[in-house]
Amino acid sequence: MANPETHYRSFSKSRTRTQSSGGTAEAKDVERRKLSQKRRTLPLQLSIGGHLSPWPTYTSGQTILHKRKPCSEDRRSRTNSWQQQPLGTSKPRYLEQLENYLRKELLLLDLGTDSAQELRLQPYREIFEFFIEDFKTYKPLLSSIKNAYEVMLAHQREKIRALEPLKAKIVTMNEDCSERILAMRAEERYEISSLKKEKMNLLKLIDKKNEEKISLQSEVTKLRKSLAAEYLRYLTERDARKILIGDLNELRYQREDMSLAQSPGVWGEDPVKLTLALKMTRQDLTRTQMELNTMKANFGDVVPRRDFEMQEKTNMDLQEQLESLRADYEEVRKEHEMLLQLHMSTLKERDQFHFELQEIQRTSTPRPDWTKCEGIIVGGPERWLMLAEGKNSDQLVDVLLEEIGSGLLREKDFFPGLGFGESVPSFLRFDGSVENKKPSKKEVVNLLEDAWKERLAEEQKESFQDFFFNFLERRFGISDAIAWAYTIFENIKLFRSSEIMSQFYAVLMGKMTESVYINQRETLSHLLKEMTNVDTQNEGLITMEQFSTIIKNTFPLKKEEQIQELMDAAGWGPDSSSVEVFNYQILFTEDEEGQSEPFVQKLWEQYNSEKEAYLQELKQDLGLDLQDEVTLLKVRGALMNNDPSLDKQTLSAYLSQAFQIPVAELPLEDEEKQEEIVVKLETVLEQLRMADTKRVGPREPEPAS
Incomplete structure (x- = not known):
């Protein structure tokens, strides 16, 4: 009987040669033949006496064989041989040789190649x-199991080969x-930049054309007036x-009749002949007179050539002098305009300084010692310095009143109910004592911000006061809603220096419409979106030129002084010109x-000042006092004259707000009904001041006289 180790080495060498041959059909046939030889030899060599060992259950099997009836001598001798074996539980030699063979086969495999997993199955197959x-x-059953697995492996292998090209x-x-995608994005960025440049060029061209149009209109007006004067002069001269x-x-x-009457020889002539001669003479005189008039008309203005040349030379000299004087005049006019602008700015600064001087004189006599407040304010000197930073005396008084009021407000445990009167707001109608919830200022601000978010997210069908009370009911429940309503109302009425509290109080009490707050938020979101679009690198940084361009495009009606104020508030003043970029x-x-x-605060201040200037211009166009009554027709005409760019929808909204009439009920097509609607001018201006009233376009310049 051959040694198993020798047979194992010979079989490994044959398998290695088979793997190196690239998996051809001949190699597979050789492998099958060697495997069949191994099947015939190996089981006989590894078996114990030609029989399989029942390990690890041979001890228990020994008891079973004692109880069974032997069927033959072979079975009896086999049982006796088992009984003579030791009672240990060591593995059979056949199992150990198979495990050693499997382990050596796996060690010979090269697992670094792509076909390692496929080759790993080969020892298990053997x-x-x-x-x-x-x-x-069990050979038929085990063969069918092996064939089924082989077929499934072949099928999966074919699927993998078919999917590799697809991968x-x-x-x-x-x-x-x-x-x-990268190319399309680059092309879009280039196209966007080119369109922006084209937009800027077109805007400059439009401004240039508008200036040319204005100059041409003024010239046409002058030529029309001179033509009318010349026409009147020629008509007068022709009639004369x-x-x-x-x-x-x-x-x-x-004269001819008198000469004929005085001539002594006339009486002796024939009257008929004399009459005929007189008639012919008069006809000749008329013809001669007509020729004379024609000659005078044609050559009455003709002068001698010498006089003409002299006058022409004089005219050329005067023309040159006129051109030089015109150039000097243009320079002087430009200097005059610059001086006028400088004078106006100086006047504004003088008025502002005068007003500040008056305020300082009024508030600084005597000068209060604000350091005395350090011991009263909660937080000590550090908090007072933080509150008083950058504030004047008037603002410091407001801060001090807020601090004193907040202290008194925290000491209150209950608020007295205001009752159910008509003058009491709907969210405060309650009889009895109401608990003071005593929230912090930060909690009140967070609550107001949540209320604004919910208000802007829903459809605005109910009034703001009803919405506020319903919001508190949803947030704190029906039992605590009235207590929170009184608590928040007292807080926002006290802290006027806080923007969100003062705005919420104004909207809640009907002193300002919701559209003002909504417009402010939309303007800020639009500015942030424009700056984000310019920031192509998503670094949060933009340059001064980009910031200035965005401000001018977003607010085309703002003056250069206002743009500079916004840039100063953003931290880009004249002293910070060396800074290239900043975090917007x-x-x-x-x-x-x-x-x-400060940038957002300056925007809000400019918005209020622009609204006030717009309403003052409207009052000047109407030419009335505040207590005078004004009709809807006059207000409509004044709005269209003051702001010609107003569209019909915005004009209707302004008129509806000013006269408190729904837009659908405005008689815009009937002037007689517009004359019948009369309101005081003070009421009209106050209603417009409450709403989001602003100029839509520039005011048209008055034609030159």
């Missing part, structure tokens, strides 16, 4: 073949699509000439008490 050959009874194709398509010619002819006829996102942040940055 072991399974040994079991099939040894277990003759490579998907990778290639993914790379192509990524390149196309005709009258003079008639008078001259009449005097000539009278910090301009729109708020502190924990809802206080915004």
Whole structure:
């Protein structure tokens, strides 16, 4: 009997040669033949006496064999041989040799190649073949199991081979699509930049054309006036000439008649002949007079050539002097305009300084010692310095009143109910004592911000007061809603320096419409969006030129002084010209008490000042006092004259707000009904001041006289 180790080495060498041959059909046939030889030899060598060992259950099997009836001598001798074996539980030699063979086969495999997993199955196939050959009874079942697994492995292998090209194709398509997307994005960025440049060029061209149009209109007006004056002069001269010619002819006829009457020889002539001669003479005189008039008309203005040349030379000299004087005049006019602008700015600064001087004189006599407040304010000197930073005396008084009022408000445990009167707001109608919830300022600000978010998210069908009370009911329940309503009302009425509290109080009490707050938020979000679009690198940084361009495009009606004020508030003043970029996102942040940055505060101040200037211009156009009554027709005409760019929808909204009439009920097509609607001018201006009233376009300049 051959040694198993020798047979194992020979079989490993044959398998290695088979693997190196690249998996051809001849190598597979050789492998099958060697495997069949191994099947015939190995089981016989590894078996113990030609029989399979029942390990690890041979001890228990020994008891079972004692109880069974032997069927033959062979069975009896086999049982006796088992009984003579030791009672240990060591593995059978056949199992150990199979495990050693499997372990050596696996060690010989090269697991670094792609086909390592496929080759790893080969030793297991061989072991399974040994079991099939040894277990003759179960050989058909085990063969069918092996064949089923082989068929499934072959099927899966074919599927993998079929999907490999598809995988490579998907990778290639993914790379192509990524390149196309990058190219399209680059093309879009280039197109956007080119369109922005074209937009700026077109805006400059429009401004230039508008200036040319204004200058041409002024020239046309002057030429029309001069043409009308020349036309009147020529008409007057023609009529006077005709009258003079008639008078001259009449005097000539009278003189001839008188000469004929005084001539002594006339009486002796034939009257018929004399009459005929007189008639012919008059016809000749008329023809001669007509020729004379024609000659005078054609050559009356003709002058001698010498005089003409002299006058022409004089005219050229005067023309040159006129051109030089005109150039000097233009320079002087420009200097005059610059001086006027400088004078106006100086006047404004003088008025502002005068007003500040008056305020200082009024508030600084005597000068209060604000350091005395350090011991009264909660938080000590550090908190007082933080509150008083950058504030004047008037503002410090407000801060001191807020601090004193907040202390008194915290000491209150209950608020007295205001009852159910009509003058009491709907969310405060209650009889009895109401608990003071004593929230912090930060909690009140957070609650107001949540209320605004919910108000802007829903459809605005109910009034703001009803919405506020319903919001408190949803947040704190029906039992605590009235207590929170009184608590928040007292807080927002006290803290007027907080923007969000003062705005919420104004809207809640009907002193300001919701559209003002909504317009402010939309303007800030639009500014942030424009700055984000300019920030192509998503670094949160933009340059001064980009910031200035965005401000001018967003607010085209603002003056250069206002643009500079906004840039100063953003931290880009004349002293910070060396700074190239800055973080624009910090301009729109708020502190924990809802206080915004100086840039947003300056925007709000300019908005209020522009609204007040717009209403003052409207009052000047109407030319009435505040207590005078004004009709809807006059207000409509004044709005259209003051702001010609107003569209019909905005004009209707302004008129509806001013006269408190729904838009659908405005008689815009009936002037008689517009004359019947009369309201005091003070009421009209106050209603417009409450709403989001602002100029839509520039006011048209008055034509030059």
